[in-house]
Amino acid sequence: MPPFDVPEGDPFGPHNLPYGVFSIPGTQERTVGVRLGDHVLDVGAAAHALGSPYASLLARPTLNPLLAAGRTAWSDVRRALTAWVTVPSHRDTLEPLFHPLSSVTLHLPFEVADYVDFYASENHARNVGQIFRPDAEDSLTPNWKHLPIGYHGRSGTVVVSGTDIGRPSGQRKAPTDTAPVFGPSVRLDIEAEVGFVVGVPSELGRPVPLGDFREHVFGLCLLNDWSARDVQAWEYVPLGPFLGKSFATSVSAWITPLDALEEARVAPPQRTHELLPYLDDTNEEPGGYDLRISVAVNGHVVSEPPFSTMYWTAAQQLAHMTVNGASLRTGDLYGSGTVSGPTERERGSLLELTWNGRDPLELPDGKRAFLEDGDEVTLTAWAPGPDGTRVGLGEVTGRVLAG
Structure with a gap:
């Protein structure tokens, strides 16, 4: 044709x-x-x-x-x-x-400058809180409704869709173990995310306000932030994710410009806490995006997370990322954090889908608590377009190799 x-x-x-x-x-x-x-x-x-x-x-x-x-x-x-x-x-x-x-x-369509990953889904954050802090009065941490939580990752291991992912090794220690052991991760997971690509840089010492989001961000793509849950659980206190996250982040080969997603813009969920002025988007244009994501393991769809449910928007994340004066560089990439909806079928990680391995997924080729060697994970998505069309986002695929 x-x-x-x-x-x-x-x-x-x-x-x-x-x-x-x-x-x-x-x-x-x-x-x-x-x-x-x-x-x-x-x-x-x-x-x-x-x-x-x-x-x-x-x-x-x-x-x-x-x-x-x-x-x-x-x-x-x-x-x-x-x-x-x-x-x-x-x-x-x-x-x-x-x-x-x-x-x-x-x-890889652009040279990645810095990489930041956020934690913007309330559904995901509550699920994780219930898994790891089941006796807590509130499954959210006290700061969660006041700022977009994030951390700085490793830009040098951002790879394009289709790149095989070697199973990472590191230290891990189960609660019942007397000492840590070293070896390949046995709880390798995915995180279905959306990545935002910065075009225009900013000056050191000058925060980027909410209203300038579209002056700096060129477009978005699907992103899989692979996660070694067992390595992360042992190492992350008190400074946060390190080797359990830095081994690979997969992005689509296609960057969708924001101008292609005008019809997909939606208001974020209703906020339950008053926001500080630099994050208050009450009078700003709708900052959410109606993106319909699908997660498949070995060709079998296991989840369909809705990006429209994300509590913190990309504009708020950019404002928070720079409010301390940190500057933007061309090629900066920041991830939304795991996208999860309110139902079991809408969870964006195996950690949630299997409730930390307690309830393995039933796949045509066997049960999965976490990823096995040879498993291939594919993220796809679409958004509403003009005149009833759909805007496709480029897929993100990665196959797990033995570590």
Whole structure:
């Protein structure tokens, strides 16, 4: 099928146009591409052929120059791309610049600067609290309703979808053990998240207010923040996650620009505590996103977490991340934290789905409390688009290798 003839209802139609980076067989050269249906357009070559003033930004091996260019450039390029793939007079020029997705190699689409992971789902936080603090009067920690809890992770181990994940090793100690042991994690888990990609940097010492979110954040992607629960449980007191989280974070090969998700914007859940002014979004535009996520293990869907239930928004997370004066850099990535809904079928981690291993999942290939070697986890998602369409988010897949 010709690249322009995208079937009606395709979630990667001209209303979407996510960005990635690819290479073609026989070459190591990487270039920015935009997905249309089951094809990818060489955007740099297209911009050059059609005389775009942004050709120099797009003919690059990474998205970072476009990310840094700012909102005016993002809007101009998206407007031009939409015209290029929908106006018939461009077809003869552009058709040779399309490649079937099946024929290209997709790469990490941007150079990751810093990585921050949050803990923004009340459902997830309450589940975790009930699992590990069953006798607590409140399953939430005292600070949870007052600020978006987060930690700084390791950017060097952010990998693109399709990268195999080696089972990590580390120290672990069960409550009944007299001393810790070292070895491969036996409680390897996933965390279904959404990642936000920063484009425009900020100055050191100058916080980014809620209203400037869309001036700095270019787009979003699906994210799987793999977690070695047994390693984390032993090491995290008092400084938080370390080796149990830093071994790998998988992201989609496609970054969906925020401008493609206008129809998916929703108000967050009603807040139960008064917020400090820098986090108070009462008079701000709706900060939530209606993203419908699916989690599959070995091709079997085990959960469908709804991102619309997230208590803290991406704008609030950005404001909190910088309120102390910390600066943003182009390529910063921050994760939403595990996305979990109110029902069992909507939990975004095996920790919750199996209640810390007590209730293993029944899969076609056997029971699972946590991930086994050879297991493949795939996250997919879509959001409401214009005129009843769906906006597809690029999938995130990773297969567990023996440690």
